Amino acid sequence: MKKTLMTMMGIVGLTSASQAQFAGINGGIMLGGGYMESPGQAYGFLQLRGTVYEDDAFAHNLFFEFLGHSDDAELEFVGRGGRTFFEDGDIDFSNFTLNYELEAKLSSAVSFYAGAGAGIEYVSLDDRFDFSIDSDTNFVGQAFVGFRARIGQSFVAQIGVRHLWREDFSLLDDQFLTEDTTAYDLSIGFRF
Numbered sequence: 001m002k003k004t005l006m007t008m009m010g011i012v013g014l015t016s017a018s019q020a021q022f023a024g025i026n027g028g029i030m031l032g033g034g035y036m037e038s039p040g041q042a043y044g045f046l047q048l049r050g051t052v053y054e055d056d057a058f059a060h061n062l063f064f065e066f067l068g069h070s071d072d073a074e075l076e077f078v079g080r081g082g083r084t085f086f087e088d089g090d091i092d093f094s095n096f097t098l099n100y101e102l103e104a105k106l107s108s109a110v111s112f113y114a115g116a117g118a119g120i121e122y123v124s125l126d127d128r129f130d131f132s133i134d135s136d137t138n139f140v141g142q143a144f145v146g147f148r149a150r151i152g153q154s155f156v157a158q159i160g161v162r163h164l165w166r167e168d169f170s171l172l173d174d175q176f177l178t179e180d181t182t183a184y185d186l187s188i189g190f191r192f
Contacts, residue, residue, distance in 0.1 A: 032045055092124045
């Protein structure tokens with residue numbers, strides 16, 4: 001799954017970059033990671049960005065984001081004769097969202113940003129042999145704020161906090177629950 005995901009992100013990134021340059025839109029790529037309070041796991045994300053309007057004080061940005069994380073899962077199965085047995089597994093989350101961001105420039109190098117987005121969350125449950133057992137697709141929304149620093153003409157770094165609203169999913173007769181969560185992230189990016 002990880003190889004497929006990396007290949008998919010690369011193809012989307014190259015396609016997005018060429019489209020942004022062709023359309024005359026200022027674009028960029030942001031890569032980062034962070035920590036989610038619930039389930040207490042690290043995550044990574046990739047943003048394919050475009051600036052639709054910019055002046056000396058503000059910028060209006062749109063971006064597509066892929067965010068993913070994985071967690072350990074203990075799977076419960078009922079065997080023949082009603083006997084229950086357990087098995088270790090993994091539960092993977094893949095969020096695909098479209099987002100709007102308003103960036104307020106505090107100086108020539110530092111800005112404050114805030115925004116929101118919505119999309120889908122694909123949840124997959126695998127057993128200890130990495131065979132997919134069950135999956136579900138649900139709505140996910142987010143709101144975010146943070147600070148961004150420009151490093152030269154092309155590079156940026158940012159620190160932020162986001163809140164994710166996640167629709168409940170149904171895997172293995174509702175053995176697992178999704179919780180809304182707050183997350184903290186760091187990222188670096190390239191503008192073209």
